[in-house]
Every structure is written in C-alpha cells, then in structure tokens.
Amino acid sequence: MATIDKVLAAIDADLDASLARLFELVRIPSVSTDPAHDADCRRAAQWVVDQLAGLGFEASARDTGGQPMVVAHGGAARGPGVPHVLFYGHYDVQPADPLDLWETPPFEPRLVETATGRQIVGRGASDDKGQFMTFVEACRAWISATGNLPIAVTVLIEGEEESGSRSLGPFLEAHKDELRADLALVCDTGMWNRETPAITTMLRGLLLEEVIVTAASRDLHSGMFGGPARNPIRVLARIIADLHDETGRIQVPDFYDGVSELDEDVRRQWQELGFDAGGFLADVGLSIPAGEAGRSVLEQIWSRPTCDVNGIIGGYTGEGTKTVIPSRASAKISFRLVGDQDPLRIRESFRGFVRDRIPADCSVEFIGHGASPALTVDMSRPEFARCAEALAAEFGRPAVMMGCGGSIPIVGDFKRTLGMESVLIGFGLDDDRVHSPNEKYELSSYHHGTRAWARVIGALAGSV
C-alpha cells in the first residue's frame, strides 16, 4: 500500500473524530471585531495551540495589540532538500447577527442532511475554521500513518482576519526569520464548483471606512424644527447616492487609477469556464447584475473594483415611530480594489469626496478600518503544478485557476515582507453563506479537503 494511500485511509477512518474536533472549535464564538468576544478569541487561539501541540508541533499563542496569533513549527526537520511551507488560516469569525435568521444557534454546530449531501452548519464552519482544519487534519493523518510529515511545516493562524488584520503586518515584520518558508499555503478560498477544485490566482484588495455625520447638537422634534433643521440622514443618503453614477461607475475622483482592462487570454479563459451568471444571482434571489454596465458578472466579481455600504444607522430604529430629526447618522462603507489601486490614496480621495458634500454647519468624522491592495499570484513556480496535480488526483478533474472577489491581505504581506509566493487552495462553495446566517461547509468539502491537503503535502515532498 503506497504511503499516500495509508494516509488517505487514516483520514477516512478518523472522519467522525475529526468532525468532533471541528465542532469543538466552532462552539467558541471567536468574533474578533467585537471586544465583548476577546476572551473567546483567546480561547479559540489556545484550542488551536493545544491541537498542534498534540501533533508534536512546538506551538504557542503570541500576544499582539489585538487578538493573539498562533504560531507552530513541526514536521520534518528543516534542512537542505526539505521543503518548508508556511500554512496560513484564521480562527476568528464574522459576527453572527442577524441572529433571528439562523435556523439553529450559530455557535452550536450540527450536521444537516440535504439533497446534495451532509452539511456542517454554524458560524465559521466554512470561513475559516472548517477550511484551516482540513490542513491540520491532513497533518494529523500523515503523522498517525507514517509517524511524521514529509515536509517542514510552520503554521500561522491569526485572529483578526475578519476585522482588518491590524496586528498581522507588524507581527510578520517582527518575526520575519521565524516565519519565512519556501512557500505559503493559504486555505481561505473556494472551489470552482461542487465537483471542481481550484487554485485562486487573483484577489481583490479592501478598503474599509466608517463615516459619521453630525448636524444638530441634539436630536430634534421634527414638528418644532422640521424644515429649517438639517437632517444628517439626508446628508448621508445624498453622499451614498452620489458614490455611483447611473452606469454603476464609482464617482470618487481618481478611483480607477491603476485599474487595467482584463488580459485577453484571461478573458477568453473565463468565458470558457461557462460561468452561470443567472444561476449565481438566482441562488440569492436576484436576477439583474447591479455592477458596472457592460461588464460580465464574473468580471464584476473578479476583476472590477466596487464600493458598497455594509451598514447604515441613524435616528429612531425601534418599533413604531418617533418624529425626530437625529443629531447624527453613520455608515460603514467598503471598497473592493483591483490591479494597482492604492488604498491609501483612495481613502484620502473618498474622504475629500465626502467632505465636499458636508454642509457648513455639519461635521463629519471618519474611522479607517483597514486598507489592503489587490494581488495577483505568480503561477510560474513549479509547486503550482504539483498542487494542481494533487487536487486533480483527489477530485478526478483538473483544477481551475480562478479569480476571487474577496480579499486576503496576508498574501500581499507574505510577498512584500517575506518574499514568499502563496498557493491559495480552499474548498468553500459559493452557497456556503459565508458572513451570512446559517453558514455551512459541505461535509464533502471537509473530507475531500483534508484528503486533498494530504496529497498536496505528499506532492510537495516530492517536489525537490
């Protein structure tokens, strides 16, 4: 029996226990953006440390300005001819609200039977707990089947990916030598579809801004003041309405600097993918592409920048009515960036765009929540081919090289700070309801994902 088959057999035999371990982790509500969950984030970090230590890794949770960072070293002894990878994932999750839309409590994971197979339901089941656990479980299988890993492995699991990864840059800077490896493996992306694996090669950047508009010094009675009194909700609505023209083009000055048209080969490749745009939208109850006019849905998601309002609040939002003119209104606005767009220059331009629309007797406050540029991965490295082969072997069909609308700032940091290429392999599906109520991860994603990583590890071992 070939070594890899022993490893895969170990994964199959251990699936139930492996699932139980994932459930333990999902039960920890490690919401990094909310200080109320700081203790939970620490618990999640320690849980990961314990798992890796149990596999013989030298593991620890390192304090940062924000949530702790898990770092672990294990596998084959480093040395000439021994491939060394840095695996990255994150243990923090998005807030679970709106809670009332969850069919079962977000932090009480369970297996649900569906027409398409069994699903693991819970916040973080897919993003990113289920995803990074596939790699941890693959390591476990290699160790139980062969006594060790065939490559040297450093694991970095952060706790601020869902809240701007503020501590990550400084941490990488401070631990360059400890964290540098031949290659980074990142598990926070998706498959092309239920049957087809993928390696993600393009990522959008992200700029997060919060805008708070203040008009009167206190809430006012709309009867006594309605008319002459400025309404900050109206001021904010006007700003939001002005952000796009009727073709969906973003109006922030110089916003499109650094945005280039799609390379013709890539465009052709994407057309050949036969992406079902109608089905993609229909799956979430929509039918009309709302992005820039004249762009395909795939382009709108993978290669075009966006501006979205992620949240807005002002005035009375309880039941019934209150005839008030509020003193303030605020909105959380985010930009997905592509190509060479500069997040910091766009931040300044956006703030100027907003200030230009603030009446003289109102004030505006900005809170910056993080900024990361877009990224394109260099696929010329031989390991890419090895990884693609390993995925193809597991799923029985070639891996798609795809773009990704999401943002994984770490990949840029790896390149800039550690001079490391990243291979982005993940097993999420478009309908995983990531960041939404009833988030799920297919049991098949978890199982085949673990097996796929086992194969990748084996392939990389042979890659020198």
Place this chain on the structure above:
Amino acid sequence: MATIDKVLAAIDADLDASLARLFELVRIPSVSTDPAHDADCRRAAQWVVDQLAGLGFEASARDTGGQPMVVAHGGAARGPGVPHVLFYGHYDVQPADPLDLWETPPFEPRLVETATGRQIVGRGASDDKGQFMTFVEACRAWISATGNLPIAVTVLIEGEEESGSRSLGPFLEAHKDELRADLALVCDTGMWNRETPAITTMLRGLLLEEVIVTAASRDLHSGMFGGPARNPIRVLARIIADLHDETGRIQVPDFYDGVSELDEDVRRQWQELGFDAGGFLADVGLSIPAGEAGRSVLEQIWSRPTCDVNGIIGGYTGEGTKTVIPSRASAKISFRLVGDQDPLRIRESFRGFVRDRIPADCSVEFIGHGASPALTVDMSRPEFARCAEALAAEFGRPAVMMGCGGSIPIVGDFKRTLGMESVLIGFGLDDDRVHSPNEKYELSSYHHGTRAWARVIGALAGSV
C-alpha cells in the same frame, strides 16, 4: 379676597405637593409606541384615573384597540348657562433613547437649578405629562378653595398621541354624545417665549410612513457578491436623495396640492414678532436654514410642509466592520403637512414615487403609521378673547396668536367629529428638548401654567 385670588393662593401653597404628584406620573415609562411598555401605559392611565376620581370626577380608563383612554366627568353640574369644556392631553411619551445622552435617568424626574430658574427634567416632563397636569392641578385648586369648579369639565387623556393616535378617531365616533362639549381645551403646545403666553391657531398635519427595501434573499459577502449584487441601502439612499431637489422642494408628485401662500396680514404679523431665526438654530448647534430656499425660518416651521427621515437602518451597525451586502434596509419617513394637503393622497403618491425607484429584482414593503391633515383654528369665538385675557392677566403681557410646526390630530377630530372648536394653550418652551434626551419643563411653566388655567376656568365661567 376675590375667589380667583383664593384659588391662586391655593396653587401657590400646594406647589411642592403638586410637583410630587407630577414626579409620580413621570416615573411611569408610558412609551406608547413600544409594546414592551404596554403595561406601563395601563399604569399611567390608571394613575390619572385615580387622581381625577380623588377630585370627585367620575373617572375611568376605557379599553381601546391600543392604549387605554382616560375619560372623566366633573365640576359644575351641566345645564343651561353652565359652560362645559372638554379638556384634552396625553399620558404617553416618546421613547427615551438614545439613553446614553441623558444626564440623569429619563424616568427618574428631578428638579435642576439653572441660571434661568429651576427645571423639571425627565421624559414627559413637558410633553405632555407636565402640560396636562397644569390643568388637573388648576381644577384641584378650584375645588380645594371653593368646593367645586365653576364650569362643567370633561377630561380626555389619551395614550397614543406619540404613536399616531390610532384609537382616537373610532373612540370619538363611538362616544360622540358623552364627549361633546361647548369648547375643547388642549394643552400640548408652547408659549411664544419664556415671558410671553400664546394661543396656537395653526397646526401642521402629519403623515408617517415606514419603507422596507429587500434585495437578495439573504445577507451576502461583499467579496463574493460585491459588484453584481444589488445593495438595498444604496437603493434606499437614492430614494431619500431624490425626495428633495437642491432648493429643498419636495419631489413627490402633487405633494404641494393644497398648499397656499401665506396670507399677507399673517406674514406681516409674523414679521413683527421679531423671531430670532439665528438664535433658534444656534441653540441647537446649527446656522444655515435647511428648508425651502427663499422662505423664512418661521414660515418653514409654521406654514410650509416638510419631508424628513426620522430613522434608517440596514446591514451591520455594531462595532468594527462586517463586509456584508445586506438583504434589506428600512427607513421611517414623515411628512409635516399644511393647508389642505390630503395625507392619504400624498401617501399613495409617495408610495408610487418609491416604487418607481425599486429595481425589478428588489421588493418594497410599506407600513403606514398614521395620517392627519393640517388645521387652522377659527378664532372668532368669544371664548378665545376670554382665554387670551386670562393668559395676559397671569403673565402681564398679551398672548401671541401663533402657528405651530407640530401636529395635534385630535383638534381636527374634535372639529370634524364633535363639531367643536379647540383653544390650544400650553406652556412649553422651544428649548424643552421635547422628544430629545434631557427633556425638561420649566418649574415656572408648571406653576404659572397651573395658575393660568385657574384663571381661564374662571374667565370661562363668566363667559355666559
């Protein structure tokens, strides 16, 4: 010692006890718009019943579809030559939020010393608990000083004024004969200023609408869907931005039907009032009149219609960030109406205006929260002069006949359903922070208000 002087002396002597009674009432958080406070509304109604019963009134709290209605009959036996008034007020209050802006708990009333005198601070201290209690306490003084009231009095204290007065119309219809009197007295308006009493003769109408826009069937990840996915916050912001043109004119079709230009005499009268528009705005931290261009601030408040957004919410509004494209967003929008504007026709026109701006793959839901037309009181009745004289006698200066930006639907109902004129007398001040945190009522408003009502009662007794 003239009878009225005995009554006024009784008021002065009883002020502390009178204040203690008001505090008892303010301690009951009777927020009518929030079902969580239904029991408190019932408690407040019963408290008022007990007070009036204690004064020998035949009082009861009547069930309605919403909050109970307090009805009481007392004073001089009805009959030829005995004036009969219906006094109206409301025991319900606005929600207290934002709670963190209150310097002291909203439902723990207290007396605060200020440079301009002592203030009663608490939700409802002015609107309308402090106001209607001035009349109740005036009745108490007449009874304690003379054994009875010189006129027949019916008291109607409702509990839904702050939430659309839904039950009031049907209740009046059902109890026409019981409630009909020679004249209605309404205490829910203000003085011209700290020293000058006023009778309000123009009231704006009010239309309350809630708009809920739904796009995707669930919240979406802005990375995975940002671009092609419709954002309901953006749809709603566009609608709100479209509601006014750059001159502040409201764009809802036919909205201005029934709005007439101000009568020249009234305009001159208002100019002569020497209203300090700059001070009015500066008092709340504003400086630029935001209403229709070319209209004075007094016009914008008293005689022009408005459209305001009282609240908006959508997406993630907690701490930090969440890169979500929400499924829905909603706003509470209200219109102040004047002249002959028809609230129901405007509601239909507004809903059409909104529907025209809803993309084909989105849906919109409307919740109507009440609609009442504007009103102009007929001042030809002799009682108006008597009331004005009584006010002048108490404050030592003539009463101003003024407009009011607020809405008191009951006055229209009294006219239409009971064929009754209303005299609107109140002692609130512009800076009472009605509907805002730290609402207050001047102790002088409470004391002189009570004395003024005692004089009005006496004047009406002599008015036949």
